[in-house]
Amino acid sequence: MEALTWAEILSRMFYQLIPVWIAMVAMFSISFYYKRNLGLYGKLFDSPIGSIGFGIVIFWVLVGFFAGALDMISTHDPLSQVSGMKNKVPGTPLRGAEEGDYAFYLLGGDHLARDVFSRVMDGASIIVVIAPLATLFAFMVGITLGLPAGYYGGKLDTILSFIANLILAFPVILLFYLLVTPEIRMTGLPQYMAIFLFSFPILFFAVLINTRFYIQPQKRNLLIFIVVGLLSYLYLSLINEAGTKVTFFNAIDGFDVPGGLLTVFVSVVFVNSPTVFRIVRGLTLDIKTRDYVSAAQTRGEGPWYIMLWEILPNARGPLIVDFCLRIGYTTILLGTLGFFGLGLDPESPNWGATINEGRKLLSIYPHPALPPAFALLSLVLGLNLLADGLREESLKD
């Protein structure tokens, strides 16, 4: 069989991505049609920069969904090695292809003769799950600590700010090297950190519900029971793992997260939360001088009600923008970890590790390293453009 030309490669890639195109067209047309009723999300489509950014981000999210959850896009298994396909250029026909095999390596083979196209597509599913989730956790920690630090001030603020600055003064890579090693994992330290960091969402939601519904104890008790119960179950499943240092409540351990993944997750949350803390603290310091806060204080509302239901909703604009930017930054951090071969299983198709493996033969075979590099670049760029569009639109009102 002949090798494919670039036009054929591109059209075949386009064909593989058809589910993504259909879903994107559907999403865009619905959102565009109803954009007047969709609040800030709808307004995004008024700004060209914002819609381009949104388009890129949603493209990767859909790729992650279709490739990871439904297994529709990849042409080959990202881990299987085919003899004779080592470092082959894009469009090489698969050697010894049998019935039912996809006949080509669309973007070539890497140094272990795996399909680059499938690895990039499957890598998206890892990033689009971990990066937003880690950012969300970092926001929970940052908000839960930043609000009281800004609102109460004083000693609490001094201590928390000192700790935040301490973590921020660390070079990120040094911190990763210290935290994300198999030796440290043996001591159980990442799990202890997980116990601490992941308790913040539970705390946050418990206080959130309590301050809102404390006048209706029955409703409050029911809500807290449901929400906190569910979160605690997830929490205990997340931190417990048989055969490690943290094994209490093993009976209700619902699922196991691979040790390396948990460590990566914890360190990314740990690195991100001080910055979120500083932003939330700054916003709180600004907003607490407003009249509506004084009004709430005069009404006799409790401090946590004011923080969570008066200050936080009014700080949402900058926080949403920063959330988008921070997902991009987290993506970069995850890539950095992969680049240094830390944490995630090096076999797994995450982009950072793929770039790292591809760079060793870069001057002879650049094709295995470039697709994941461009994928990561486009996702972060999309998130930055989206944040820019959101900032522009939220400043308009």
Add this chain to the structure above:
Amino acid sequence: MGQFILRRIGLMLITSICLTFIVFYLTNLFPNLEKLAKTQGNFRMSEAEVTSFLEDRGYLQSLPIKYGQWLGVLPGYVIEGKDGTIRGKCIKPGMQPENAAKFCGVIQGDWGFSTVFKDDIGKIVLIRLSLTGKLMFWVMLLMIPSALIVGILAGMREGSRTDRTLSTISITTTATPEYVSGVIFIAVFSSTAFGLKWFKGTAAKAMEDANFENFFLPVLTIALYGMGYIARMTRASMAEVMTAQYIRTARLKGVSFPNIVMKHALRNALIAPFTVIMLQFPWLLNGVVIVETLFNYKGFGWVLVQAAGNNDIELLLAVSAVSVVVVLLTQLISDIGYVYLNPRISVS
């Protein structure tokens, strides 16, 4: 002002002590020490051998005591090993135990001995730091002027086509981490596949003899990531200044547009970017680690990776102490500089 600086320096000392203690704690966890013993001795050591190896070299003392010895506030250990040789923190190889000093820590200027490079750490850090300094000098030389020019051109007429184009470019560079842009540059400019071969894909030779061919790509890679951010800050600050009343007055008086930009707007617009440039240092440190690994330039970042990968405790401590001091020092300079540039702000 003097009191302010003193207070900040005090805070800096406390921060560095806290941070080095954290590094000390993490590197001295037992699995790490075990790994160290096995790489130093041999990989087939039994558990008892590992313990005696570590005990003889003072690794199994309690943590605060070890930290005190490293710092130089407690006398260094002298332990007679099970094999009969006397080892001590202050006894250098080939030195008689009687001649050794009592204290030898950071305060005495002794940073210890690297287990990976088999050399004095103070010397290693100094050499590597000067190599990284060379890299950073060229990065700054490329990054700051180009970032400021891009930012000023974009912010001078907000919303114009130049502004849109330049802003998109700056966003793209901030979205490109060093390991992505570096890989792309090497692939495009130095691989046989594209056939350009304008630059070298490695900067190993640039350590002694840096020239445009082998040094430009690493410099560009670091500069590009920081450039977008500074340019965006400059643009925002410039756009704000351009809407100020005194600019309108100048325009109405009939001052020409280049004159307005150069003489009236620029000075006020450059206050914010200055602080941003100083605060970029910690970020650049990250970039340095990635780029030095990617281009095989054996500077400070490369040492960090080697020390961390091999759990070279004292080298790692020295590296983290130096980088923390650099980070905090730039914060201090940025605060002081801000006060000088902006007479409306006072430190108190």
